[in-house]
Amino acid sequence: MSDSSASTAPASAPAGLSAAESEKLQAALKDIAERSQKLLKDFVDRYAAEGPQPADPLRLxxxxxxxxxxxxxxxxxxxxxxxxxxxxxxxxxxxxxxxxxxxxxxxxxxxxxxxxxxxxxxxxxxxxxxxxxxxxxxxxxxxxxxxxxxxxxxxxxxxxxxxxxxxxxxxxxxxxxxxxxxxxxxxxxxxKGENLIKGLQNLLTDLERGKGRLAIRQTDMKAFRVGGNVATSPGKVVFQNKLMQLIQYAPRTEEVYAMPLLIVPPWINKFYILDLKPENSFIKWATEHGYTVFVISWVNPDEELSKLGFEDYMKLGPLAALEAIEKATGERQVSAIGYCIGGTLMAATLAYMAARGDNRIAACTFFTAQVDFTEPGELGVFIDEDQLAGVEEIMGKKGYLDGTEMATTFNMLRANDLIWSFVVNNYLMGKDPFPFDLLFWNTDATRMPAAVHSYYLRNMYQNNLLAKPGGLIIDNVPIDLRKVSIPIYLQAGKEDHIAPAKSVYKATQLYSGPVRFMLAGSGHIAGVVNPPHAKKYQHWLNETAKNPPTLEEWRAGATEYPGSWWNDWDKWLSEKSGAKVPARIPGAGGLPAIEDAPGSYVKVRLID
Structure with missing residues (x-):
């Protein structure tokens, strides 16, 4: 008697597969063949248009x-x-x-x-x-x-x-x-090998997303939408120019501090890391604690903005924001926050303003921001003449550095977690990546205009000119951080692999005003985004009158506290933010609303 299962399978079915399994396999193989053929054709067309790519792009x-x-x-x-x-x-x-x-x-x-x-x-x-x-x-x-x-x-x-x-x-x-x-x-x-077939389909999907270049999905990209379930704090765009939109967030208290708060995020990432979801949103928490919060949302630039330089980012970014905030609220003085490279920009801006007698920023906070780059950590391995020349050659062709290349650089710092774990999960195990808002933000890359990126890499990382009095000249003004005498709150992450705490701490020896340094547990993101209710990690404070020369000496006299540092920061800033005034409604002041938060600039994506 013949085996009944064999009679149901077509003659061409691989051994051990049922008819349904065989049909599914054939459909998958057909899909793979068709997509592979198209990708190969696209590769040939791009090769013909762009010519051969350098065999050693990193010049190693x-x-x-x-x-x-x-x-x-x-x-x-x-x-x-x-x-x-x-x-x-x-x-x-x-x-x-x-x-x-x-x-x-x-x-x-x-x-x-x-x-x-x-x-x-x-x-x-x-x-x-x-x-x-x-x-x-x-x-x-x-x-x-x-x-x-x-x-x-x-x-x-x-x-x-x-x-x-x-x-x-x-x-x-x-x-x-x-x-x-x-x-x-x-x-x-x-x-029965279905994971490898599915993995190959995932690989083709990522090649299609990257238009022929592998764009590994770290999360389910369809699970999140900017302005839908991330970046949801209510507010209005009240000002914009070609480089940024300025968002004023809705108050959550009947009264607010007189002095508004301006947040300047990095332009190498999207600002909504500070507003991922309500339970861990720094922006929401700040509005709940009585601050009128303004945030710069940088444009995702293309070749038309390739010549924008560091001075343009200063003038069209924080300086333009200060003018807009005064029109919107009637307040001339603000406090500010600079995050990562946004903090580097803010440090230069403060020195620029100090040299010109401009006191519109009364206090400033820095989130994991470097200003002295003598010990920049592992990112420093990308900074030498050969590699910089290679980056500038790439940018010269398009006018910008593609955001995916910058993302790859950061992912290489934690390759096992941010590259190879997804290779295994997506391509070998054949699984779809898990929905995770932080990784959605991490893959929401932004471009770097050629002029400003080259300026930043050469003048900060390579030559460390910001830390040298008069090392940088911006708009004919010598930049000297020692002229910054306003109160400073300086945050660093104990395990930060992008802006190492040891490097961030060096700023305590540069500013002439009072500097409150705080070391947070965790790294570049979780060391900042750590709401008090989470009761995670810890932070260290040293209440000595003067910060010692090195982080090691500072830590020797520091006290460890459990949980978030946000309340300490709030106590520090609230004392400097003036009396309480009636809450301000975005768009109801001197600047009308342009559109709802989070605005349109932040929604421009390089890869869906």
């Missing part, structure tokens, strides 16, 4: 050639390092053989705390996968250790080689390959 060839020459200069040391690695391999093989015979053994290499690549129990319980994992970890640590021990190279080159070596090591993790990841192997068996 010479760096690694110089490094290799230094490493080979001491062949005995290299041979010894290789012998040590082989000895570790032999020891690993021996303990693996002992384990296979049932003997208890201690692992030679364990993942670092917080390394989630090897969380699946099979990485420890299955002998083969445990061997693969430990072999990788031993090799990775040997390679990084060997690189760090090479003598005769300068510190900058050593950091660069170490960083890009780590990128290679992370990319080669066995968790990133289907045959060496136990989760993927199990999923492939259980789904």
């Amino acid at each position: 060839t010479q760096t690694f050639m110089d490094f290799t020459a230094k490493m080979l200069a001491d062949p005995n040391k290299l041979v010894q390092a290789q012998i040590e690695l082989w000895q570790q391999y032999m020891q690993l093989w021996q303990i693996t053989a002992q384990r296979m015979m049932g003997q208890p053994v201690q692992p030679m290499a364990e993942p670092a705390k917080g390394d989630r690549r090897f969380n699946d129990p099979a990485w420890k319980d299955a002998v083969v996968f445990d061997y693969i994992k430990q072999s990788y970890l031993l090799t990775a640590r040997w390679l990084q250790g060997t690189v760090k021990e090479v003598e005769g190279i300068d510190e900058k080159t050593a950091q660069k080689v170490d960083f890009y070596t780590r990128q290679f090591i992370d990319a080669m993790s066995p968790s990133n390959f289907a045959l060496t990841n136990p989760q993927v192997v199990t999923a492939t068996i259980n789904s």
Whole structure:
């Protein structure tokens, strides 16, 4: 008697698949073939239009050639390092053989705390996968250790080689390959390969989104809408120019402080990180505490704005906002917040205003903002003449740096979390990314006009001119941060990998007025966006009259407090914000409303 399941499947059906499964597979393969053909045609057309792309866009060839020459200069040391690695391999093989015979053994290499690549129990319980994992970890640590021990190279080159070596090591993790990841192997068996088919479709979707360049989805992009379920605080756009819209938010108290609050976010990100959702919105919280909040929403620039420079961002950004706020409220003085590169801009603006006797900003807060770039952290590895020239060459073709390239740079700082975890989830496991508002914001990239981006990289990161008296000349005004004498509240994140706390702290030694430095738990985002009701993390304060020269000395005398720092900031700023006045309604003052918050500028997206 014939098997009944075989009679229901067509002759062309792969073994083990039902008719329905076979039909689904054929439809998926047809979809993949059609989409792949179109992507290939688009690639050929773009190649013909743009010409061949540089083989080494980061211009790393010479760096690694110089490094290799230094490493080979001491062949005995290299041979010894290789012998040590082989000895570790032999020891690993021996303990693996002992384990296979049932003997208890201690692992030679364990993942670092917080390394989630090897969380699946099979990485420890299955002998083969445990061997693969430990072999990788031993090799990775040997390679990084060997690189760090090479003598005769300068510190900058050593950091660069170490960083890009780590990128290679992370990319080669066995968790990133289907045959060496136990989760993927199990999923492939259980789904009869459907996860890999779905993963290939996800890969094609991301290539289509990026118009031929891979744009990895970190979240469900359809789950969020700016102005719909993120950036929802009510308000009005009351002023705009070609570079920014100024949003005035609706009050949530009957009375507000007389002095308005201006927030200047970075132009390399969208401002709504401060207004993701009501429960963690800094903007909403500030309005609930009696502040009239104005926020700059930068335009997402194109080639028409390619020549806008740092001076344009100052004049068309915070300085234009100050004039608009005075018209809207009748108040000449405001307090301000500068976030990240928005804080760098605000520092230069304060020095510019101080030199001109302009006192319209009475107090200023800085969120994780650098002004002295002598120790900028890992972002510094991207700043040398070769790489800057490469970036400027790319920008010269379009007039701007595409936001996706900037996003890739930041993602590389945490590649395992922000790149490879999604490669595994989306393409190997064949799963759709989980809806997460923070990652939606993270992928909402903005372009950088060529002129301002080149100015920022060269004058701040490369030459550190902002920290030098008169190092920058803006509108014929020498910029000297030491002339800034207004009260400053300076926030840094303990684990910030973009603006390291050690670098942010250096500003305490530059301003001449009183500086209240506060160190927050967590990093560049969660160290800032941490509402009190969440009761997460901690913060440190040091109540000494004068900040010591280094962060290490400051921390030695600091006191740790549980939870958010927002209430401390509110106490600091409320004392400087004047008496209470009747709440101001956006659009009802000297400036009529143009459109509802969050405005139209912030809704311009590069990739849907």
